[in-house]
Amino acid sequence: MRIVKPALVLLAVAAAVAAFLFWTNRPPEVAVVSPSRGTAADVVYATASVEPVIWAKVTSLLRERLVELCDCEGRSIRAGDVLAELDAGDARATLKELEARQSLSLSEQERALELMQRRVISQQVYDKALSEYSQISALLAAQRERLNDYTIRAPISGLVLRQDGSVGEVVAPGEILFWIGQPSPLRLVADVNEEDIPQVAPGQKALIRADAFPGQALTATVDRITPMGDPVLKNYRVYLALPEDTPLRVGMTVELNIVTREVPDALLVPTAALDGTEVLTVADDGTLARQPVGIGIRGVEASQVLSGLDPDARLVSPFRDDLKPGQRIAPVADTDGAKP
Known part of the structure; x- marks a missing residue:
């Protein structure tokens, strides 16, 4: 049987205590x-979206079914080009009915004029026939004008940035079917909090962070600020010009730091x-x-x-x-x- 000397045991205990004290202290x-x-830069933070400087949203003015739709997304078009056709069957039937009523009313008005000249009827009877003809003619002109709304045309020349809707689908008034714009120049549209807007001014530089281009240094310049803010959202719209060689694309969302002061x-x-x-x-x-x-x-x-x-x-x-x-x-x- 091995006997451990007390001195060795005490030495080991002392070493353990010393190590413990060393690590704890x-x-x-x-x-x-x-x-x-x-x-040092003082900045105003905002989020923004990329859009063309010149562009338009094309909507339907009527609730009708789409019967024709151009396959023109990504293509260049000219102002006045036909983009879509709505079902105008009922409108054309109404037009023919009004044309027939106008023709009948014209005959009655001409006959009433002849009778009045022969003193068979009074001036009042003739005036009534003339008024009915004028009313029908006005309805006919309005219906012909309304038929133009069934043909959706491009309001400006440019590139069809996006196209929605399908043939056979019933579209609602105000529903956007086409986004048309010039591919350049582009700009940013940002919403800036009303507490920060007094610091923002045209000409200030903005630093851009875009998820699509991580780590890439992108910049823009404050161009103009909308004079009236949104009293509900409590923000102001700020437009920023992008350089011609920007890699950003229409519809992207970015984060901005508008540099209001530098030291x-x-x-x-x-x-x-x-x-x-x-x-x-x-x-x-x-x-x-x-x-x-x-x-x-x-x-x-x-x-x-x-x-x-x-x-x-x-x-x-x-x-x-x-x-x-x-x-x-x-x-x-x-x-x-x-x-x-």
Whole structure:
């Protein structure tokens, strides 16, 4: 039987206790960054959609069945080209009936004129016949004009961007059947909150984020702002011009950051390092201090520091509520830092 010496047992226990104390009292590893220099930008966020500058929505004015429909989606057309035909059978029957009534009324009016000239009937009887003829002629002219609504024509020249509907389908008044527009130039139409609209002005640059082109730098320029906002949605419509070489397509949705103010060579810190207007700074010996700072432009990723911070300072990022001033930490460098 092997006998373990008490001294060896005590040594092992002491080593275990020392290891436990070392790991429990070890300073926590904390990500630390330094301020950087860059351009601070004050932006207004909005969502927008891409549309042609010149375009039109083509709708039906009547509730009728489609009997003809051009196969012209993606094709160029000219103003006045026939796009679709609606079932005009009943309308043509009504036209023929009115033409027959007009012919009969004309005969009666001519006979009444002859009789009046022979003093067989009075002027009033003739005037009544003339009035009936005029009424029927007006109804006939209106019906002929109404027949034009059964033929749907292109209001402008351009490209058929989209075509909906099928032959045999009954369309409703105001239902959009065709989108026609010029493929370029394109523009963005954005809805900006009424609280932000005072900061937006024509000529400002906008940065675009599009899911279809991730990581690609896209820009637009504020062109004009609609004078009247929507009192229900509480926003204003803003039109932005796109460059001719934009890869964006009609109908795409994008996110915008309209740059309303820029400050070059600003001292920047990660916004995540801020707790309101305070940061946690790290001294050379690894101890923490809570430092109030003056904040200028506050961005999503980085914010401008106006005062209260040395450019060579080291900051805890992101800010951690579990750390206290005077506590010692083990700094770990964060290579991302504050992005302009």
